[in-house]
Every structure is written in C-alpha cells, then in structure tokens.
Amino acid sequence: xxxxxxxxxxxxxxxxxxxxxxxxxxxxxxxxxxxxxxxxxxxxxxxxxxxxxxxxxxxxxxxxxxxxxxxxxxxxxxxxxxxxxxxxxxxxxxxxxxxxxxxxxxxxxxxxxxxxxxxxxxxxxxxxxxxxxxxxxxxxxxxxxxxxxxxxxxxxxxxxxxxxxxxxxxxxxxxxxxxxxxxxxxxxxxxxxxxx
Numbered sequence: 300x301x302x303x304x305x306x307x308x309x310x311x312x313x314x315x316x317x318x319x320x321x322x323x324x325x326x327x328x329x330x331x332x333x334x335x336x337x338x339x340x341x342x343x344x345x346x347x348x349x350x351x352x353x354x355x356x357x358x359x360x361x362x363x364x365x366x367x368x369x370x371x372x373x374x375x376x377x378x379x380x381x382x383x384x385x386x387x388x389x390x391x392x393x394x395x396x397x398x399x400x401x402x403x404x405x406x407x408x409x410x411x412x413x414x415x416x417x418x419x420x421x422x423x424x425x426x427x428x429x430x431x432x433x434x435x436x437x438x439x440x441x442x443x444x445x446x447x448x449x450x451x452x453x454x455x456x457x458x459x460x461x462x463x464x465x466x467x468x469x470x471x472x473x474x475x476x477x478x479x480x481x482x483x484x485x486x487x488x489x490x491x492x493x494x495x
C-alpha cells in the first residue's frame with residue numbers, strides 16, 4: 300500500500316511538472332516582412348541565445364523570451380551604410396489589433412551636410428559585404444512600452460522588417476524608395492526623382 304501511494308505521488312508530481320513546463324514553453328513566431336530592393340540581407344536570427352527561423356514556429360520559455368533578440372545583417376548594397384533601423388511590430392486582439400512599434404538600431408545618422416560636424420559614433424560604418432549584429436539592448440523599455448500600449452504580458456508573435464537605411468552619401472533608403480534631404484530643411488526627406 301505504501302509503495303502504491305508512493306507511485307501515485309510520483310505520478311502526480313510528474314504530471315504537474317509537465318503541465319508547468321508546457322505552460323512556460325510555447326510556440327512563438329517572428330515574421331520577416333521583406334521589401335523588393337532591400338540594401339540589407341538578414342542572415343541570422345537569435346532568440347534567447349538560440350538560432351531561430353523567420354516565419355517558422357519555434358519553442359521558447361517565459362514571457363521574456365525575446366529579451367535577448369539579435370539580428371545579423373549583411374550590407375548587400377554597393378555603398379557604405381552609416382545607419383540602420385529595423386522595425387519590430389507587435390499586435391494583439393486585446394489592444395484592438397492596433398500595432399505597437401519598437402526598433403533595433405545600428406550606427407549613427409550622418410550630418411545633413413558635409414559642413415556639419417559628424418556625431419560621435421560607437422559603431423563603425425558598414426561597408427559593402429560586411430555584416431553586423433543588431434541587439435534589442437533595452438528590453439525593459441520595450442516591455443514598459445508594450446504594457447502602456449495594451450499588449451499582453453505573453454506575446455507569441457511579432458513582425459520584423461527593415462525600416463530605414465542611411466548611406467555614407469547622405470541618401471536614405473526606406474520602403475523601396477531612395478530619399479534625399481530637403482536642401483531647405485535638413486530634417487525633411489524628399490523622394491529622389493527617377494531618371495526619365
């Protein structure tokens with residue numbers, strides 16, 4: 300009888316442990332949204348120190364599963380890149396499917412003119428064919444922002460896409476379009492006119 304009770308107790312503990320593990324480990328998905336003429340190629344995705352694939356469900360534990368998100372990119376353009384902005388877009392039915400956006404950033408925005416002083420930058424420009432890694436460095440701020448915009452604690456899905464790329468020649472790529480700074484207002488970007 301004693302052995303029977305011990306077996307039952309062991310079985311209950313095993314089942315309970317499995318339920319806890321199952322509850323903590325869930326399928327997650329990061330969707331990669333691509334543009335037609337991207338100057339960067341995203342070559343690697345890591346979540347919690349492990350490689351993952353875009354658009355494919357993978358298992359990850361805990362609500363903070365994307366805390367250590369890293370994305371490796373390669374410059375596939377023929378120009379040196381000074382600044383990269385990769386957008387993260389979070390949705391949830393609880394917040395009416397209104398998106399909340401955060402960013403992975405690399406480098407520094409070059410000054411609007413050759414006369415202006417360049418900002419001090421800790422990350423070097425990315426030359427053609429070079430690779431670099433972008434890291435979600437301030438996870439706590441991201442989580443606070445998501446909480447404030449009504450996103451649930453347990454997020455299983457978000458989208459990632461290249462937002463802006465600024466080249467050494469001070470032109471910007473964004474959404475399949477090349478832009479130049481407005482000569483009358485350096486804080487404004489104007490689409491580059493295509494040759495007829």
